[in-house]
Amino acid sequence: MLLNMVGYILNGALTTLAVTGIALPMGFALGLLLALARVYGRAVVSRFATLYSIAMRGVPPVVLLFTLYFVIAGTVNISPFWAGSVSLGIISSAYQLEVFRGAILSVGQGQMMAARAIGMSRPKAIRYVVLPQAFRVVIPPWSNEAATVLKDSSLVYALGVTEVLRRAQFMSARTHQPFLAFGVAAAIYFLLTFITNRVLDSVERRVRIPSH
Amino acid sequence: MKTILKVEDLSKQYGGQEVLKNISLEVNEGDTIVIIGPSGTGKSTLLRCINLLTKADGGRIWLDNQEINAADVNEDEVRQHIGMVFQDFLLFNHLTALGNVMVGPTKVLGMSPDNARAKALMELERVGLCDKTDHYPGQLSGGQKQRVAIARALAMDPRVILFDEPTSALDPELIGEVLEVMRKLALEGMTMLVVTHEMGFAREVADRIVFIENGVVVEEGPPDDLFYRPKVERTREFLWKISELYGKRENESDGDVL
Numbered sequence: 146m147l148l149n150m151v152g153y154i155l156n157g158a159l160t161t162l163a164v165t166g167i168a169l170p171m172g173f174a175l176g177l178l179l180a181l182a183r184v185y186g187r188a189v190v191s192r193f194a195t196l197y198s199i200a201m202r203g204v205p206p207v208v209l210l211f212t213l214y215f216v217i218a219g220t221v222n223i224s225p226f227w228a229g230s231v232s233l234g235i236i237s238s239a240y241q242l243e244v245f246r247g248a249i250l251s252v253g254q255g256q257m258m259a260a261r262a263i264g265m266s267r268p269k270a271i272r273y274v275v276l277p278q279a280f281r282v283v284i285p286p287w288s289n290e291a292a293t294v295l296k297d298s299s300l301v302y303a304l305g306v307t308e309v310l311r312r313a314q315f316m317s318a319r320t321h322q323p324f325l326a327f328g329v330a331a332a333i334y335f336l337l338t339f340i341t342n343r344v345l346d347s348v349e350r351r352v353r354i355p356s357h
Numbered sequence: 358m359k360t361i362l363k364v365e366d367l368s369k370q371y372g373g374q375e376v377l378k379n380i381s382l383e384v385n386e387g388d389t390i391v392i393i394g395p396s397g398t399g400k401s402t403l404l405r406c407i408n409l410l411t412k413a414d415g416g417r418i419w420l421d422n423q424e425i426n427a428a429d430v431n432e433d434e435v436r437q438h439i440g441m442v443f444q445d446f447l448l449f450n451h452l453t454a455l456g457n458v459m460v461g462p463t464k465v466l467g468m469s470p471d472n473a474r475a476k477a478l479m480e481l482e483r484v485g486l487c488d489k490t491d492h493y494p495g496q497l498s499g500g501q502k503q504r505v506a507i508a509r510a511l512a513m514d515p516r517v518i519l520f521d522e523p524t525s526a527l528d529p530e531l532i533g534e535v536l537e538v539m540r541k542l543a544l545e546g547m548t549m550l551v552v553t554h555e556m557g558f559a560r561e562v563a564d565r566i567v568f569i570e571n572g573v574v575v576e577e578g579p580p581d582d583l584f585y586r587p588k589v590e591r592t593r594e595f596l597w598k599i600s601e602l603y604g605k606r607e608n609e610s611d612g613d614v615l
Binding site: 258260262269281354357 | 466
Protein backbone atom coordinates (compact mmCIF):
# COMPACT_ATOMS: atom_id res chain seq x y z
CA MET A 146 0.00 0.00 0.00
CA LEU A 147 2.91 2.27 0.81
CA LEU A 148 4.32 1.52 -2.59
CA ASN A 149 1.07 2.56 -4.22
CA MET A 150 1.10 5.76 -2.24
CA VAL A 151 4.66 6.53 -3.13
CA GLY A 152 3.99 5.74 -6.76
CA TYR A 153 0.96 7.97 -6.89
CA ILE A 154 2.67 10.90 -5.24
CA LEU A 155 5.83 10.37 -7.28
CA ASN A 156 3.83 10.75 -10.46
CA GLY A 157 3.24 14.30 -9.39
CA ALA A 158 6.98 14.87 -9.52
CA LEU A 159 6.75 15.05 -13.28
CA THR A 160 4.34 17.94 -12.97
CA THR A 161 6.56 19.53 -10.33
CA LEU A 162 9.48 19.33 -12.70
CA ALA A 163 7.38 20.65 -15.55
CA VAL A 164 6.27 23.69 -13.55
CA THR A 165 9.88 24.31 -12.49
CA GLY A 166 11.03 23.72 -16.04
CA ILE A 167 8.86 26.59 -17.20
CA ALA A 168 9.22 28.96 -14.27
CA LEU A 169 12.98 28.76 -13.79
CA PRO A 170 14.12 29.44 -17.38
CA MET A 171 11.49 32.13 -17.69
CA GLY A 172 12.80 33.74 -14.51
CA PHE A 173 16.31 33.39 -15.89
CA ALA A 174 15.62 35.14 -19.19
CA LEU A 175 13.50 37.89 -17.67
CA GLY A 176 15.74 38.27 -14.63
CA LEU A 177 18.91 38.57 -16.71
CA LEU A 178 17.33 41.10 -19.03
CA LEU A 179 16.09 43.17 -16.13
CA ALA A 180 19.45 42.92 -14.36
CA LEU A 181 21.17 44.29 -17.46
CA ALA A 182 18.56 47.03 -17.62
CA ARG A 183 19.11 47.83 -13.97
CA VAL A 184 22.90 47.99 -14.19
CA TYR A 185 23.47 49.33 -17.69
CA GLY A 186 20.20 50.88 -18.77
CA ARG A 187 19.27 54.51 -18.95
CA ALA A 188 17.58 56.15 -15.97
CA VAL A 189 13.99 55.33 -16.95
CA VAL A 190 14.71 51.71 -17.78
CA SER A 191 16.87 51.21 -14.73
CA ARG A 192 14.27 52.70 -12.44
CA PHE A 193 11.59 50.44 -13.87
CA ALA A 194 13.71 47.40 -13.11
CA THR A 195 14.23 48.61 -9.55
CA LEU A 196 10.51 49.12 -8.99
CA TYR A 197 9.74 45.74 -10.51
CA SER A 198 12.21 44.10 -8.16
CA ILE A 199 10.90 45.86 -5.07
CA ALA A 200 7.27 45.11 -5.93
CA MET A 201 7.65 41.45 -6.84
CA ARG A 202 9.85 40.65 -3.87
CA GLY A 203 7.80 42.59 -1.39
CA VAL A 204 4.84 40.22 -1.36
CA PRO A 205 4.63 36.54 -0.38
CA PRO A 206 4.88 34.34 -3.47
CA VAL A 207 1.51 32.69 -2.84
CA VAL A 208 -0.27 36.05 -2.71
CA LEU A 209 1.43 37.10 -5.92
CA LEU A 210 0.57 33.74 -7.47
CA PHE A 211 -3.13 34.23 -6.83
CA THR A 212 -3.04 37.84 -7.97
CA LEU A 213 -1.17 37.02 -11.16
CA TYR A 214 -3.23 33.88 -11.78
CA PHE A 215 -6.47 35.78 -11.71
CA VAL A 216 -5.01 38.47 -13.92
CA ILE A 217 -3.58 36.04 -16.48
CA ALA A 218 -6.48 33.59 -16.47
CA GLY A 219 -8.83 36.53 -16.65
CA THR A 220 -7.41 37.84 -19.93
CA VAL A 221 -6.23 34.68 -21.63
CA ASN A 222 -7.92 31.32 -21.50
CA ILE A 223 -5.17 29.14 -20.06
CA SER A 224 -4.99 26.20 -17.71
CA PRO A 225 -4.06 26.56 -14.03
CA PHE A 226 -0.85 24.70 -14.85
CA TRP A 227 0.28 27.33 -17.32
CA ALA A 228 -1.03 30.26 -15.32
CA GLY A 229 0.72 28.95 -12.23
CA SER A 230 3.97 28.25 -14.03
CA VAL A 231 4.10 31.64 -15.71
CA SER A 232 3.24 33.37 -12.43
CA LEU A 233 6.08 31.59 -10.70
CA GLY A 234 8.33 32.57 -13.57
CA ILE A 235 7.49 36.21 -13.09
CA ILE A 236 8.09 36.00 -9.35
CA SER A 237 11.38 34.20 -9.82
CA SER A 238 12.54 36.80 -12.33
CA ALA A 239 12.54 39.44 -9.61
CA TYR A 240 14.80 37.34 -7.39
CA GLN A 241 17.01 36.33 -10.28
CA LEU A 242 17.29 40.01 -11.21
CA GLU A 243 18.92 40.66 -7.87
CA VAL A 244 21.13 37.59 -8.11
CA PHE A 245 22.42 38.58 -11.54
CA ARG A 246 22.75 42.19 -10.55
CA GLY A 247 24.98 41.22 -7.64
CA ALA A 248 27.07 38.98 -9.86
CA ILE A 249 27.48 41.65 -12.55
CA LEU A 250 28.49 44.29 -10.01
CA SER A 251 30.98 41.94 -8.41
CA VAL A 252 32.88 41.65 -11.68
CA GLY A 253 34.00 45.24 -11.18
CA GLN A 254 34.15 48.36 -13.27
CA GLY A 255 37.79 47.79 -14.15
CA GLN A 256 36.90 44.90 -16.41
CA MET A 257 34.44 47.06 -18.33
CA MET A 258 37.03 49.83 -18.57
CA ALA A 259 39.69 47.50 -19.92
CA ALA A 260 37.23 46.12 -22.47
CA ARG A 261 36.28 49.62 -23.67
CA ALA A 262 40.00 50.49 -23.82
CA ILE A 263 40.57 47.95 -26.60
CA GLY A 264 37.69 49.37 -28.57
CA MET A 265 34.81 47.16 -27.48
CA SER A 266 31.39 48.75 -27.48
CA ARG A 267 29.42 48.46 -24.25
CA PRO A 268 27.25 45.56 -25.55
CA LYS A 269 30.35 43.66 -26.63
CA ALA A 270 32.08 44.34 -23.35
CA ILE A 271 29.05 43.04 -21.48
CA ARG A 272 28.80 39.96 -23.65
CA TYR A 273 32.47 38.97 -23.92
CA VAL A 274 33.98 40.25 -20.67
CA VAL A 275 31.43 40.96 -17.95
CA LEU A 276 28.83 38.21 -18.36
CA PRO A 277 31.29 35.30 -18.73
CA GLN A 278 32.77 36.26 -15.39
CA ALA A 279 29.40 37.05 -13.82
CA PHE A 280 28.06 33.61 -14.75
CA ARG A 281 30.75 31.90 -12.76
CA VAL A 282 30.16 33.99 -9.68
CA VAL A 283 26.40 33.62 -9.90
CA ILE A 284 26.22 29.83 -9.60
CA PRO A 285 26.03 29.51 -5.78
CA PRO A 286 23.25 32.08 -5.25
CA TRP A 287 21.51 30.89 -8.38
CA SER A 288 21.43 27.29 -7.23
CA ASN A 289 19.73 28.60 -4.13
CA GLU A 290 17.08 30.27 -6.28
CA ALA A 291 16.68 27.12 -8.39
CA ALA A 292 15.95 25.10 -5.26
CA THR A 293 13.52 27.79 -4.15
CA VAL A 294 11.57 27.64 -7.41
CA LEU A 295 11.45 23.88 -7.16
CA LYS A 296 9.98 24.12 -3.71
CA ASP A 297 7.69 27.04 -4.58
CA SER A 298 6.25 24.96 -7.41
CA SER A 299 4.24 23.31 -4.66
CA LEU A 300 2.21 26.51 -4.40
CA VAL A 301 0.36 25.69 -7.59
CA TYR A 302 -1.45 22.99 -5.63
CA ALA A 303 -3.69 25.84 -4.52
CA LEU A 304 -4.76 26.34 -8.11
CA GLY A 305 -5.72 22.69 -8.38
CA VAL A 306 -2.70 21.46 -10.28
CA THR A 307 -1.99 17.82 -9.40
CA GLU A 308 1.68 17.94 -8.57
CA VAL A 309 3.41 16.31 -5.59
CA LEU A 310 1.79 18.30 -2.79
CA ARG A 311 -1.72 18.03 -4.20
CA ARG A 312 -1.34 14.30 -4.57
CA ALA A 313 0.06 13.99 -1.07
CA GLN A 314 -2.96 15.88 0.22
CA PHE A 315 -5.25 13.53 -1.65
CA MET A 316 -3.43 10.48 -0.33
CA SER A 317 -3.45 11.82 3.19
CA ALA A 318 -7.21 12.33 3.05
CA ARG A 319 -7.81 8.91 1.57
CA THR A 320 -5.57 6.85 3.81
CA HIS A 321 -5.75 8.97 6.94
CA GLN A 322 -1.99 8.74 7.12
CA PRO A 323 -0.90 12.35 6.87
CA PHE A 324 2.55 11.76 8.32
CA LEU A 325 3.30 9.14 5.71
CA ALA A 326 1.80 11.03 2.81
CA PHE A 327 3.43 14.36 3.53
CA GLY A 328 6.61 12.60 4.59
CA VAL A 329 6.82 11.07 1.13
CA ALA A 330 6.18 14.46 -0.43
CA ALA A 331 8.92 16.03 1.68
CA ALA A 332 11.32 13.26 0.75
CA ILE A 333 10.62 13.78 -2.95
CA TYR A 334 11.21 17.53 -2.73
CA PHE A 335 14.37 16.93 -0.75
CA LEU A 336 15.66 14.49 -3.34
CA LEU A 337 14.92 16.89 -6.20
CA THR A 338 16.64 19.86 -4.56
CA PHE A 339 19.55 17.69 -3.48
CA ILE A 340 20.14 16.45 -7.02
CA THR A 341 19.80 19.98 -8.40
CA ASN A 342 22.35 21.35 -5.97
CA ARG A 343 24.84 18.58 -6.67
CA VAL A 344 24.50 19.06 -10.41
CA LEU A 345 25.08 22.80 -10.08
CA ASP A 346 28.05 22.15 -7.79
CA SER A 347 29.61 20.04 -10.50
CA VAL A 348 28.89 22.72 -13.10
CA GLU A 349 30.58 25.25 -10.86
CA ARG A 350 33.65 23.06 -10.59
CA ARG A 351 33.75 22.53 -14.33
CA VAL A 352 33.65 26.22 -15.26
CA ARG A 353 35.88 27.46 -12.46
CA ILE A 354 38.68 29.74 -13.68
CA PRO A 355 42.06 28.26 -12.72
CA SER A 356 44.22 30.19 -10.30
CA HIS A 357 47.08 29.47 -7.97
CA MET B 358 58.18 64.65 -37.76
CA LYS B 359 54.56 63.56 -37.76
CA THR B 360 52.30 64.58 -34.89
CA ILE B 361 50.30 61.58 -33.79
CA LEU B 362 48.56 63.02 -30.77
CA LYS B 363 47.73 66.61 -29.99
CA VAL B 364 46.01 67.83 -26.86
CA GLU B 365 44.86 71.43 -26.69
CA ASP B 366 43.59 73.27 -23.61
CA LEU B 367 42.21 70.18 -21.93
CA SER B 368 40.22 70.82 -18.77
CA LYS B 369 38.47 68.50 -16.37
CA GLN B 370 36.66 69.08 -13.10
CA TYR B 371 35.75 66.55 -10.47
CA GLY B 372 33.24 67.64 -7.84
CA GLY B 373 34.06 71.31 -8.10
CA GLN B 374 37.79 70.72 -8.12
CA GLU B 375 39.75 71.47 -11.28
CA VAL B 376 41.92 68.43 -11.93
CA LEU B 377 43.17 69.50 -15.35
CA LYS B 378 43.57 73.15 -16.28
CA ASN B 379 44.11 73.93 -19.94
CA ILE B 380 46.67 71.22 -20.53
CA SER B 381 48.31 71.16 -23.94
CA LEU B 382 50.58 68.45 -25.24
CA GLU B 383 51.99 67.19 -28.52
CA VAL B 384 53.27 63.71 -29.21
CA ASN B 385 55.18 62.96 -32.38
CA GLU B 386 55.47 59.59 -34.08
CA GLY B 387 57.94 57.34 -32.27
CA ASP B 388 58.14 59.61 -29.24
CA THR B 389 58.24 58.27 -25.73
CA ILE B 390 56.77 60.93 -23.51
CA VAL B 391 56.97 60.41 -19.76
CA ILE B 392 54.57 62.30 -17.52
CA ILE B 393 55.63 62.80 -13.95
CA GLY B 394 54.18 64.61 -11.00
CA PRO B 395 52.76 64.18 -7.52
CA SER B 396 49.87 61.75 -7.13
CA GLY B 397 46.38 63.06 -7.55
CA THR B 398 47.41 65.85 -9.88
CA GLY B 399 45.42 64.61 -12.82
CA LYS B 400 47.96 62.51 -14.69
CA SER B 401 45.69 59.45 -14.88
CA THR B 402 42.76 61.69 -15.69
CA LEU B 403 44.73 63.11 -18.59
CA LEU B 404 45.30 59.64 -20.03
CA ARG B 405 41.65 58.69 -19.60
CA CYS B 406 40.54 61.86 -21.34
CA ILE B 407 42.85 61.09 -24.23
CA ASN B 408 41.38 57.67 -24.82
CA LEU B 409 37.90 59.02 -24.20
CA LEU B 410 37.17 56.81 -21.20
CA THR B 411 36.54 60.06 -19.38
CA LYS B 412 34.80 63.00 -20.98
CA ALA B 413 36.84 66.19 -20.72
CA ASP B 414 35.04 69.38 -19.79
CA GLY B 415 36.90 71.52 -22.27
CA GLY B 416 39.62 71.40 -24.88
CA ARG B 417 40.29 69.39 -27.98
CA ILE B 418 42.19 66.23 -28.81
CA TRP B 419 43.48 65.14 -32.19
CA LEU B 420 44.65 61.71 -33.19
CA ASP B 421 46.36 61.77 -36.56
CA ASN B 422 44.54 64.95 -37.53
CA GLN B 423 41.15 63.60 -36.56
CA GLU B 424 39.49 65.53 -33.75
CA ILE B 425 38.52 62.65 -31.51
CA ASN B 426 36.57 64.37 -28.79
CA ALA B 427 34.18 66.12 -31.11
CA ALA B 428 30.50 65.37 -30.64
CA ASP B 429 29.81 63.00 -33.52
CA VAL B 430 32.85 60.76 -33.20
CA ASN B 431 32.55 56.99 -32.79
CA GLU B 432 34.48 56.63 -29.55
CA ASP B 433 34.67 52.85 -29.71
CA GLU B 434 36.37 53.11 -33.09
CA VAL B 435 38.86 55.69 -31.80
CA ARG B 436 39.79 53.47 -28.88
CA GLN B 437 40.86 50.76 -31.29
CA HIS B 438 43.79 53.00 -32.19
CA ILE B 439 44.79 54.07 -28.70
CA GLY B 440 46.18 51.34 -26.48
CA MET B 441 46.05 51.53 -22.71
CA VAL B 442 47.93 49.69 -20.00
CA PHE B 443 46.52 50.04 -16.49
CA GLN B 444 48.15 50.10 -13.09
CA ASP B 445 46.05 47.10 -11.97
CA PHE B 446 46.61 45.20 -15.21
CA LEU B 447 42.86 44.55 -15.62
CA LEU B 448 43.33 41.36 -17.57
CA PHE B 449 40.15 39.46 -18.44
CA ASN B 450 40.15 36.82 -15.73
CA HIS B 451 38.11 34.23 -17.59
CA LEU B 452 40.51 34.08 -20.55
CA THR B 453 43.99 32.64 -20.88
CA ALA B 454 46.91 34.91 -21.74
CA LEU B 455 46.41 33.96 -25.38
CA GLY B 456 42.68 34.55 -25.07
CA ASN B 457 43.25 37.98 -23.57
CA VAL B 458 45.46 39.03 -26.45
CA MET B 459 43.20 37.44 -29.09
CA VAL B 460 39.89 38.84 -27.95
CA GLY B 461 40.49 42.33 -29.34
CA PRO B 462 41.46 41.18 -32.84
CA THR B 463 38.63 38.63 -33.03
CA LYS B 464 35.73 40.43 -31.39
CA VAL B 465 36.56 44.03 -32.23
CA LEU B 466 38.56 43.86 -35.46
CA GLY B 467 36.74 40.83 -36.84
CA MET B 468 39.91 38.91 -37.58
CA SER B 469 39.61 35.20 -38.23
CA PRO B 470 40.55 33.07 -35.20
CA ASP B 471 43.60 31.65 -36.97
CA ASN B 472 44.95 35.06 -37.91
CA ALA B 473 44.17 36.40 -34.47
CA ARG B 474 45.97 33.51 -32.81
CA ALA B 475 49.06 34.07 -34.96
CA LYS B 476 48.99 37.76 -34.15
CA ALA B 477 48.50 37.09 -30.45
CA LEU B 478 51.37 34.60 -30.34
CA MET B 479 53.58 37.15 -32.03
CA GLU B 480 52.76 39.84 -29.48
CA LEU B 481 53.19 37.46 -26.56
CA GLU B 482 56.57 36.51 -27.96
CA ARG B 483 57.39 40.19 -28.19
CA VAL B 484 56.83 40.61 -24.47
CA GLY B 485 58.65 37.38 -23.69
CA LEU B 486 55.70 35.21 -22.66
CA CYS B 487 55.27 32.60 -25.37
CA ASP B 488 55.54 29.86 -22.75
CA LYS B 489 52.60 31.16 -20.72
CA THR B 490 49.94 31.31 -23.40
CA ASP B 491 47.62 28.81 -21.72
CA HIS B 492 47.89 30.32 -18.29
CA TYR B 493 45.04 32.25 -16.72
CA PRO B 494 45.65 35.63 -15.07
CA GLY B 495 45.20 34.01 -11.67
CA GLN B 496 48.20 31.82 -12.45
CA LEU B 497 50.53 34.61 -13.46
CA SER B 498 52.80 36.89 -11.48
CA GLY B 499 52.23 40.62 -11.50
CA GLY B 500 55.01 41.27 -13.95
CA GLN B 501 53.70 38.58 -16.27
CA LYS B 502 50.18 39.94 -16.03
CA GLN B 503 51.35 43.40 -16.98
CA ARG B 504 53.31 42.05 -19.92
CA VAL B 505 50.21 40.22 -21.14
CA ALA B 506 48.35 43.50 -20.76
CA ILE B 507 50.97 45.16 -22.95
CA ALA B 508 50.64 42.39 -25.54
CA ARG B 509 46.87 42.85 -25.43
CA ALA B 510 47.29 46.52 -26.24
CA LEU B 511 49.85 45.78 -28.97
CA ALA B 512 47.58 43.27 -30.69
CA MET B 513 45.28 46.09 -31.75
CA ASP B 514 48.17 47.79 -33.62
CA PRO B 515 47.54 51.11 -31.91
CA ARG B 516 48.91 54.44 -33.08
CA VAL B 517 49.91 55.26 -29.52
CA ILE B 518 49.95 53.36 -26.22
CA LEU B 519 49.10 55.04 -22.95
CA PHE B 520 50.69 53.60 -19.81
CA ASP B 521 49.04 54.57 -16.52
CA GLU B 522 51.62 53.91 -13.81
CA PRO B 523 52.29 50.44 -15.23
CA THR B 524 54.68 49.36 -12.50
CA SER B 525 53.20 51.02 -9.43
CA ALA B 526 51.33 47.90 -8.35
CA LEU B 527 54.25 45.54 -8.83
CA ASP B 528 56.68 43.98 -6.40
CA PRO B 529 60.08 45.68 -6.80
CA GLU B 530 61.62 42.52 -8.26
CA LEU B 531 59.05 42.37 -11.03
CA ILE B 532 59.26 45.98 -12.14
CA GLY B 533 62.39 45.39 -14.19
CA GLU B 534 60.84 42.88 -16.59
CA VAL B 535 58.02 45.28 -17.44
CA LEU B 536 60.29 48.29 -17.89
CA GLU B 537 62.50 46.19 -20.12
CA VAL B 538 59.58 45.42 -22.42
CA MET B 539 58.63 49.08 -22.48
CA ARG B 540 62.20 50.07 -23.25
CA LYS B 541 62.21 47.59 -26.12
CA LEU B 542 58.97 48.99 -27.50
CA ALA B 543 60.34 52.52 -27.34
CA LEU B 544 63.44 51.45 -29.25
CA GLU B 545 61.26 49.76 -31.85
CA GLY B 546 59.64 53.12 -32.50
CA MET B 547 56.33 52.71 -30.67
CA THR B 548 54.70 56.01 -29.77
CA MET B 549 54.19 55.94 -26.01
CA LEU B 550 52.76 58.21 -23.35
CA VAL B 551 53.82 56.96 -19.94
CA VAL B 552 52.76 58.15 -16.51
CA THR B 553 55.27 56.79 -14.03
CA HIS B 554 57.44 57.43 -11.01
CA GLU B 555 60.29 55.37 -12.46
CA MET B 556 62.90 58.07 -12.93
CA GLY B 557 65.52 55.69 -14.29
CA PHE B 558 63.20 54.75 -17.11
CA ALA B 559 62.33 58.39 -17.69
CA ARG B 560 65.94 59.42 -17.87
CA GLU B 561 67.03 56.61 -20.19
CA VAL B 562 64.09 56.14 -22.47
CA ALA B 563 62.02 59.31 -22.60
CA ASP B 564 62.33 61.69 -25.51
CA ARG B 565 60.58 64.27 -23.39
CA ILE B 566 59.49 64.51 -19.79
CA VAL B 567 56.38 66.46 -18.85
CA PHE B 568 56.09 67.56 -15.23
CA ILE B 569 52.48 68.13 -14.20
CA GLU B 570 51.37 69.45 -10.84
CA ASN B 571 48.01 70.81 -9.72
CA GLY B 572 46.53 70.26 -13.15
CA VAL B 573 49.05 72.35 -15.08
CA VAL B 574 52.25 71.60 -16.96
CA VAL B 575 55.02 73.00 -14.78
CA GLU B 576 57.80 72.23 -17.22
CA GLU B 577 58.57 69.93 -20.11
CA GLY B 578 61.63 69.03 -22.11
CA PRO B 579 64.26 66.37 -22.82
CA PRO B 580 65.36 64.44 -19.71
CA ASP B 581 68.75 66.08 -19.50
CA ASP B 582 67.19 69.54 -19.62
CA LEU B 583 64.84 68.78 -16.77
CA PHE B 584 67.35 66.95 -14.64
CA TYR B 585 70.35 69.23 -15.13
CA ARG B 586 69.00 72.55 -16.35
CA PRO B 587 65.44 72.86 -15.02
CA LYS B 588 63.86 76.22 -15.59
CA VAL B 589 61.58 75.96 -12.59
CA GLU B 590 62.79 75.38 -9.03
CA ARG B 591 59.87 73.08 -8.28
CA THR B 592 61.00 70.78 -11.10
CA ARG B 593 64.43 70.42 -9.61
CA GLU B 594 62.97 69.80 -6.17
CA PHE B 595 60.54 67.13 -7.38
CA LEU B 596 62.96 65.31 -9.66
CA TRP B 597 65.76 64.99 -7.21
CA LYS B 598 63.51 63.98 -4.37
CA ILE B 599 61.97 61.23 -6.47
CA SER B 600 65.32 60.15 -7.90
CA GLU B 601 66.61 59.75 -4.40
CA LEU B 602 63.77 57.38 -3.65
CA TYR B 603 63.77 55.35 -6.86
CA GLY B 604 67.42 55.69 -7.82
CA LYS B 605 68.41 54.02 -4.59
CA ARG B 606 66.43 50.90 -5.46
CA GLU B 607 67.97 50.80 -8.95
CA ASN B 608 71.44 50.81 -7.42
CA GLU B 609 70.44 47.88 -5.27
CA SER B 610 69.19 45.84 -8.17
CA ASP B 611 72.43 46.53 -10.07
CA GLY B 612 74.06 44.21 -7.60
CA ASP B 613 75.52 46.62 -5.08
CA VAL B 614 75.76 44.93 -1.75
CA LEU B 615 74.52 47.24 0.92
